[in-house]
Amino acid sequence: MISFSNLNPAVITVWFLSVSAIAMFCNHPVITVLTTAGSVLFYIIRNKGGHFRSHLFFLLLFLILSLANPIVSHNGATVLFVMNDNPVTLESLLYGINSSAMIVGVLYLLRSFTQIMTSEKLLYVTGRLSPKLSMILSMAIRFVPLFSKQGQKVNDTQKVLGLYKDDNFIDDIKGRLRVFSIVSTWGLENGIITADSMEARGYGTGRRTQMTRFGFTFSDASVLAASLTLTALCAAAIAAGKIAFTFYPKPEAADCGILGIVGFAAYAMLVFMPLFIETEVKLRWNYLMSKM
């Protein structure tokens, strides 16, 4: 078995799409917990615990999103307190926690996705369908890291130019706004320039070829088959109403039955599958290394 990130891009895409689809269309807390745990663990293991600031950002995002829901949504039977004649309820807080955990989980999943799916792989997957779409997709996915990299550069330049004092965070905020405005102008311009330059090089005129060859091995086939089967099982349980949860007005889970339990197990296996593959590959690698 080869490492998950070295599988055929199509297989990886199928896995990501099925996990994120189930995660986003099912609000059952168990599904949410599995998604979040799986995607956060996968990201941490892949990055060996780095990116402390981004974890902090996601934690903050999680807290803000959880607390925002009870302020705007007032459904629910257990009233905590009443604000401007609107009840602030425990149920809407729980709903907020659940959905923000889902959002954070899916965001982690997408971060891993962008790390694994380089633009080359992405072009491989979507290029045959529509060259224009694949171009836009790869540019969009590239955009955020590029944007922050360029922002850092501009920021450093501004500092060197002596445009902010460091004893004053009003100037700091002003400076960052200025950097943001510079970078967004640059981003728009850069997008057009990239598109023009791709066109000038003849992108999209003929059938696309890849530098790297992505074969379809036995590993790919088995992972694809496993992903599809597990997704089908979980989707069947959701479609049968066995995995269902209502938050309002009182939190209540549907009676899950055997099919529901099978669905949960299938989803858990689906979410943790890349983790297993990566761990297995790593252990094997370590084992081989130890024999050298």
Added chain:
Amino acid sequence: MKIKSLTGVIVSLLITVPLTDTLPIKVNAQEYTVDEVNSLIDGIVDYKLTSSGAADIQDWINGSLTEGAGTTSEWYVISLSQNYQADFSSYENALSSYLASDEGSSAASMEKYALALSAAGSSNSYMEDILDDSIGQQGIMSYIYGLHVLNNGYTCPDYSTGSVVDKLMSMQYDDGGWALFGEYGDIDVTAMTILALSPYYSEPDVHDSIDRAVTFLSERQQDNGGYQSFGTPNPESASQVLAAVSAIGIDGIHDERFIKNGCNLIDGIVAYRLPDGSYSHTLGGDTNDTATVQALYSFIAYKRMTEGRSPIFVFDNRQPVSVNAEQSESHSSSSQNNADEKTSATANEKLTDASAASATAASTTVTSSKTTAITTAALHVTAFTSETVSVPTASTIITTAVTTTHYSKKVTSSHEKKPGYKPYIIAAIGGAAVILSLILFLLKKRNLRNYLFILLCAGAGIAVVMLTDIRSADDYYNGNIVHKDNSVGTVSLEIRCDTIVGKSDSEYIPDDGTILEVTDFEIEEGETVFDILNEAAQTYGIHVENKGSSAHGMVYIAGINYIYEYDFGDLSGWVYHVNGITPSRNCGEYVLSDGDEIQWLYTCELGHDLNEVY
């Protein structure tokens, strides 16, 4: 087999239905004797003695009644003082000190306290002090109670008995009754008014007015001798009627006008008697304090009528005070003495034998009561709440209490505000700002702009706190019926969702589509449909979610009782009607006027499935 068991079920139903049907209304007409009425009175007193753990009546007065001065004791004290010799001084002291620190009691409550003080034999000046500030301040109830106080011989500069009597008579409806609001007489209020007017029965216009009211009451008596109020049979209404007719010398047991189907007024009350001597509000219900105390004083009122003594609210144990000239002209103390002699002779005889005598006794009662007559009255509301009166009447309160459950109803003033959490939050924001500034100072970020920025943020935070109104759930859904001091009328509110009944198995959609049955609310000047909906939400614990800003009259009701817009299609949501008309105005802008009928209705088709009238 199936058919056999089915017929068995049907037959057993056929057998049990008539049985259960007839049991509550079994005709149990009795000719009550004085002894039997006495034992009914004693039964209630014994019940109260047992439940308060007192050894005798004096012990009860000094114990729990003194403790409950100003809250629960008043009607018991008034009743006891009219039937027993006892020393009420400890109660009187407790009530006096309660009243010394009491502020903001409603008009009718102050008049009730005045009556209780008077019953306890107090020489406090409270009774006369409060009259000017209370009569007429709270609708018909404050006139009725005020007249009771005036009837006891107290005077005040602005009102005389004559002016209050005229006022009350002007409030009588065409059907002969009186009521707190609306166009038709209410049993309880009518009985209370008769009681207050009873001392003037001999005056021709009052005589005529009371006779019409008695006819009204007689016509509405039920087959079991009792009454129902707002659709609920209850003993309180019958108690009020018994006390009222006793005051004008009508015998509630023998008078043809108050015997229906062989059942008299006392039958109508005793049907609610529980084995321990107390009374319930509904058949088969638990002990109800209001029902019990009203039964107590109505029996005492009846007993006093047979003995020729003054009606229930005329306190014969206190020293007579100077009586207004206009009242005292027509009768002398000698007529009263005659009456006492005559009736004391017959008092211990069986009432059946004494009906002739009691008739004469009754007529003398009427004349003697002219000086200082006062009788039963509006405990119904007041005893139940110990607070104020201008609520739809107790029966509605009780009915709603029964149907909407788990929120005990109290009546409160609308302008009750708790000191609140705001000072603490503002202090916390200020503290956080100071700490942040200190940290910045220590980190050597000492540019003035930093501190200005923190000040700005703290100011914004404080502004947000000042603009939001946060209350705890218990505080908000308090179940209180709001009493408004400057009420300008009454509106009714109903919340229904008939259009979606049966469309979902949600437990929050009632089978009959009624989320809130027609309920009355007092309104103040400028109150809107939105305000009354929120009041209903608070009083009856109904979930309501609004969006937008009520301060600017731009508010949208997204959901009521967990039923939301879009729950039943893209065109579903809540709309409101006022007096059957669909207003094209925001519910936060629609200012209500007296008598408006609001309906909140759920629609599935943008209102086309409702009877919309523009």
